[in-house]
Amino acid sequence: MAAKFEPVLTRNVGKPEALTLKGYRQLGGYEGLAKALTMEPDAVIDEVKKSGLRGRGGAGFPAGMKWSFIPKGKDKPKYLVCNADESEPGTFKDRLLMENDPHQLIEGCAICCFAVSAATCYIYIRGEYTKSAVILERALKEAYDAGILGDNVLGSGFKLNMYVHRGAGAYICGEETGMLESLEGKRGQPRVKPPFPAVVGAFGAPTVINNVETLCNVPHIITRGADWFKSIGTDEKNTGPKLYAISGHVDRPGTYEHPIGITFREMLDAAGGMWHGRQLKAFIPGGASAPILKPDQIDLKMDFDTVAKAGSMLGSAAVIVMDETTCMVRSVARLSKFFNHESCGQCTPCREGTNWMELVLDRLEHGEGTERDSQLLLSICKNIGGQSLCALGDAAIGPVKSLVDRFPEEIEQHVRNRACPFPRPRYFENGA
Amino acid sequence: MPKVTINDRTVEVEAGTNVIDAGLKAGVLVPHYCYHPRLTVVGQCRMCLVEITDNGKKMPKLQTACSSYVTKDGWSVRTDTPEVAEAQKGMMEFFLINHPLDCPICDQAGECGLQDYSFKHGVAFSRFQYEDKRTYPGRERIPLGANVVLNMNRCIQCTRCIRFTEEVAGTGELGFFNRGARVEIGTFPGKELSNPLATCVVDICPVGALTSTRFRFAERVWYLDKKPSICTGCEVGCNITMEQRRGDIKRYKPRFNVEVNDYWMCDYGRSSFERYKKLPRLTSPRVRAEGGNGHAPVVSTGWSQALDAVHRGIAGAAGTGEIAFLGSGFLTTEEAFLFARLADLMGAKNRSVPVDLGPERTIPRYKRPPITGREAAPNRRGAELAGLAGGGDLLHGDGAARCAVLVVCDSDFGQAAYDPETVARLRRAKLLVVFGWSDSPLAQAADVALPVAHHGEKEGTFVNVEWRVQRFERAFPPTGQVRPALDVLSDLLSRFEAGWSQLSAATVFDRLASELPAFAGLSWHRLPATGAALHVPEAQPKLSDQGAETAREASQ
Numbered sequence: 010m011a012a013k014f015e016p017v018l019t020r021n022v023g024k025p026e027a028l029t030l031k032g033y034r035q036l037g038g039y040e041g042l043a044k045a046l047t048m049e050p051d052a053v054i055d056e057v058k059k060s061g062l063r064g065r066g067g068a069g070f071p072a073g074m075k076w077s078f079i080p081k082g083k084d085k086p087k088y089l090v091c092n093a094d095e096s097e098p099g100t101f102k103d104r105l106l107m108e109n110d111p112h113q114l115i116e117g118c119a120i121c122c123f124a125v126s127a128a129t130c131y132i133y134i135r136g137e138y139t140k141s142a143v144i145l146e147r148a149l150k151e152a153y154d155a156g157i158l159g160d161n162v163l164g165s166g167f168k169l170n171m172y173v174h175r176g177a178g179a180y181i182c183g184e185e186t187g188m189l190e191s192l193e194g195k196r197g198q199p200r201v202k203p204p205f206p207a208v209v210g211a212f213g214a215p216t217v218i219n220n221v222e223t224l225c226n227v228p229h230i231i232t233r234g235a236d237w238f239k240s241i242g243t244d245e246k247n248t249g250p251k252l253y254a255i256s257g258h259v260d261r262p263g264t265y266e267h268p269i270g271i272t273f274r275e276m277l278d279a280a281g282g283m284w285h286g287r288q289l290k291a292f293i294p295g296g297a298s299a300p301i302l303k304p305d306q307i308d309l310k311m312d313f314d315t316v317a318k319a320g321s322m323l324g325s326a327a328v329i330v331m332d333e334t335t336c337m338v339r340s341v342a343r344l345s346k347f348f349n350h351e352s353c354g355q356c357t358p359c360r361e362g363t364n365w366m367e368l369v370l371d372r373l374e375h376g377e378g379t380e381r382d383s384q385l386l387l388s389i390c391k392n393i394g395g396q397s398l399c400a401l402g403d404a405a406i407g408p409v410k411s412l413v414d415r416f417p418e419e420i421e422q423h424v425r426n427r428a429c430p431f432p433r434p435r436y437f438e439n440g441a
Numbered sequence: 442m443p444k445v446t447i448n449d450r451t452v453e454v455e456a457g458t459n460v461i462d463a464g465l466k467a468g469v470l471v472p473h474y475c476y477h478p479r480l481t482v483v484g485q486c487r488m489c490l491v492e493i494t495d496n497g498k499k500m501p502k503l504q505t506a507c508s509s510y511v512t513k514d515g516w517s518v519r520t521d522t523p524e525v526a527e528a529q530k531g532m533m534e535f536f537l538i539n540h541p542l543d544c545p546i547c548d549q550a551g552e553c554g555l556q557d558y559s560f561k562h563g564v565a566f567s568r569f570q571y572e573d574k575r576t577y578p579g580r581e582r583i584p585l586g587a588n589v590v591l592n593m594n595r596c597i598q599c600t601r602c603i604r605f606t607e608e609v610a611g612t613g614e615l616g617f618f619n620r621g622a623r624v625e626i627g628t629f630p631g632k633e634l635s636n637p638l639a640t641c642v643v644d645i646c647p648v649g650a651l652t653s654t655r656f657r658f659a660e661r662v663w664y665l666d667k668k669p670s671i672c673t674g675c676e677v678g679c680n681i682t683m684e685q686r687r688g689d690i691k692r693y694k695p696r697f698n699v700e701v702n703d704y705w706m707c708d709y710g711r712s713s714f715e716r717y718k719k720l721p722r723l724t725s726p727r728v729r730a731e732g733g734n735g736h737a738p739v740v741s742t743g744w745s746q747a748l749d750a751v752h753r754g755i756a757g758a759a760g761t762g763e764i765a766f767l768g769s770g771f772l773t774t775e776e777a778f779l780f781a782r783l784a785d786l787m788g789a790k791n792r793s794v795p796v797d798l799g800p801e802r803t804i805p806r807y808k809r810p811p812i813t814g815r816e817a818a819p820n821r822r823g824a825e826l827a828g829l830a831g832g833g834d835l836l837h838g839d840g841a842a843r844c845a846v847l848v849v850c851d852s853d854f855g856q857a858a859y860d861p862e863t864v865a866r867l868r869r870a871k872l873l874v875v876f877g878w879s880d881s882p883l884a885q886a887a888d889v890a891l892p893v894a895h896h897g898e899k900e901g902t903f904v905n906v907e908w909r910v911q912r913f914e915r916a917f918p919p920t921g922q923v924r925p926a927l928d929v930l931s932d933l934l935s936r937f938e939a940g941w942s943q944l945s946a947a948t949v950f951d952r953l954a955s956e957l958p959a960f961a962g963l964s965w966h967r968l969p970a971t972g973a974a975l976h977v978p979e980a981q982p983k984l985s986d987q988g989a990e991t992a993r994e995a996s997q
Contacts, residue, residue: 355483
């Protein structure tokens with residue numbers, strides 16, 4: 010790992026000129042696209058494959074491989090859908106990219122479209138991200154006017170149309186097939202897989218779906234090469250720069266760019282350490298759906314495989330830090346409430362299970378639980394895990410399972426005291 | 442075709458068959474709620490989870506059988522492993538935690554998917570100990586349309602009804618509203634579930650969330666006696682189960698026949714039994730008393746006197762005038778055959794089968810064009826094939842006035858039987874003999890009225906709009922002095938000619954099969970459950986001329 014890490018994705022953050030096409034070009038923008046257009050589409054895919062870039066949306070699926078699944082041939086149109094429906098609690102990295110460097114995303118999307126021969130790209134943006142949407146729309150218009158998008162991309166003859174599609178504010182529309190349904194104008198709920206979107210996606214046509222951050226990496230891979238990209242990171246499988254959105258009881262919460270695989274301790278230090286010098290009690294390494302880790306994992310390398318090995322997941326790299334005043338039961342109850350609220354309701358385990366978990370956790374938090382509730386929670390988790398239609402069910406059980414497994418003494422305390430032993434923060438007065 | 446092994450039973454299935462259907466072929470029922478063979482696979486009830494081993498390699502997670510398609514050899518499926526049983530148990534628990542468990546007052550009890558699978562896969566106690574089950578206050582008895590009532594509390598969100606209205610009925614009135622545990626079924630604003638097939642959603646609802654206004658609180662289903670039958674609402678001939686208790690028909694339910702009505706039937710057809718309850722019933726034979734120059738009152742008699750009177754009248758009329766036979770599209774083919782035989786014996790040329798033309802009834806079918814019926818009677822084709830196609834229009838003009846004898850079978854042949862003018866016209870025959878179950882104005886005007894069984898009380902065959910002959914069973918015996926028309930006709934025929942007494946529908950059918958080329962090779966006992974296509978030269982002959990003229994728009 011380089012001693013001094015030069016930011017890649019966020020290099021233009023804090024430079025207002027990057028918002029305009031002219032400024033972005035002066036900063037070296039659209040060189041990647043221009044270079045890609047001189048290459049064979051397959052060569053672009055190979056370059057991305059070689060770089061080892063993995064999806065930054067949560068699942069960590071190799072991006073190049075995803076692109077190569079798109080069938081060749083011209084019998085059907087192909088689509089790229091950029092997943093900008095960033096709604097995982099604790100995640101706010103894509104927003105930074107869209108609000109500060111919109112052209113970087115457009116360039117990444119354009120390269121991807123060129124590589125898979127897609128003539129249409131939708132940027133499905135979270136409904137609440139008004140500012141991002143406005144900025145992106147403005148950038149799109151500029152790109153169209155400059156001939157970067159449209160019928161003749163940079164004079165290459167490649168045709169590409171790009172649209173910003175605003176969601177209506179549902180977490181489930183961040184699930185790729187739920188997003189496609191929503192994009193098609195239907196009720197946003199996941200489809201049964203297979204067929205996967207690479208075969209039957211938007212409007213029945215092959216579709217690539219990538220996260221904002223993933224696509225923002227692409228121009229840099231093309232300009233600076235796969236080998237440069239691979240030089241950043243822990244190993245062959247975890248390469249490149251990564252945005253970490255750190256929040257909770259830290260001194261300076263925010264989005265930080267680090268080489269992937271930085272340890273949690275280093276990351277915490279970069280964010281100014283614990284808030285008011287408090288003790289670390291727990292942290293969530295990858296957004297609300299990741300199992301909670303204890304302080305003994307403080308030297309954990311924050312990359313996909315190492316975090317998975319530690320019994321959690323890197324997910325969207327939204328790190329939530331909790332200090333010793335945090336009630337874990339209340340925290341998890343709140344997360345469960347979120348998943349219950351955001352479950353689409355079509356499949357049984359998720360619809361009924363998330364609701365039930367919330368009820369049990371709520372009861373525990375209010376001191377009305379029993380000793381058997383831990384077992385009950387585990388059993389509900391088992392009945393949801395791996396049996397729901399999409400990943401939301403699995404996401405919902407992550408925090409609950411880790412609560413029972415890693416913080417059993419807190420549940421016991423709640424049951425024994427018949428009350429929550431932690432002070433109730435004022436901002437939770439409307440119910441946790 | 443790929444082979445698949447399900448619980449050690451190997452079957453060969455068409456490539457692309459899903460594991461639920463393959464299981465049915467192998468005799469293994471994979472429990473499921475949301476899957477229906479005619480609707481899109483959505484895989485959302487998660488009840489059909491099974492363990493699949495692909496050429497010795499076990500798939501990492503349990504798979505939904507509905508969305509797992511057998512495309513190649515080497516799949517081995519198990520529905521009986523501890524993991525599968527555990528998953529099914531877990532799913533049943535999820536279904537029941539928020540279910541009101543109001544089986545004692547639920548119409549679905551006894552034929553409920555939740556009850557059945559709870560017995561088979563569930564547990565007998567609940568770990569859900571909250572007073573506040575999720576409920577939908579105010580949505581316990583919401584009429585979605587005229588025929589369907591929704592109780593949201595009982596719903597298990599399988600969305601079969603939504604997919605039915607979208608994909609089969611094509612009207613799309615229903616939708617999923619809200620999210621998560623609060624998700625609910627409803628009609629879109631300003632719409633109501635009023636398409637002609639609406640009540641089918643009640644049939645496909647695996648629980649008691651959707652109930653039919655017609656059947657609500659009518660009967661506990663375990664008291665119902667069910668017999669395979671054919672709907673008489675129109676000429677489509679939808680296969681149904683006639684469900685009754687002690688001779689009181691409670692409902693018609695569609696019976697699967699891929700050639701005719703698939704899984705569906707229309708709401709009008711479902712209501713067609715109601716006239717058996719609504720209209721006055723002819724209960725005993727009636728004969729006009731002697732003397733009085735034809736103005737003497739009709740009096741109730743026994744069957745032998747009544748049949749003697751008919752015999753005397755017909756035999757005495759030979760030579761004094763025309764004898765005419767007016768059949769009906771509600772006769773079974775066998776009855777029509779005997780009726781025509783009687784006409785043959787009398788040398789009567791004037792025979793016809795008038796039917797009403799009603800609104801079109803269309804049933805969508807799987808991989809076939811939809812089937813449409815216009816005539817408001819099930820068997821005009823069968824009756825005409827059996828020999829009732831002749832000529833002559835008795836319903837209009839003064840044809841009846843020239844008749845020495847007019848025999849009508851039956852008294853409910855169409856709207857005309859209730860029309861005073863037509864009745865008066867038919868009444869001008871010297872002797873008017875009417876068979877029928879309904880004491881219609883026509884029956885009341887008759888010199889001899891003979892009470893015969895209605896559709897539920899007799900067995901026989903109907904020939905539908907596509908010339909498919911289909912058999913139906915007697916659901917319950919007629920009561921009192923009522924006899925099946927077949928019985929009465931064979932009694933009457935044997936007074937003219939030997940060899941006709943004590944005939945059953947089976948013997949008559951076999952006889953007509955040997956005489957009529959259209960039915961060649963068919964036999965009552967070997968007639969397939971789905972019916973058999975007849976050998977009719979022109980695939981789609983037109984409605985016979987006098988039929989078209991006499992037909993009138995049915996008011997229903």
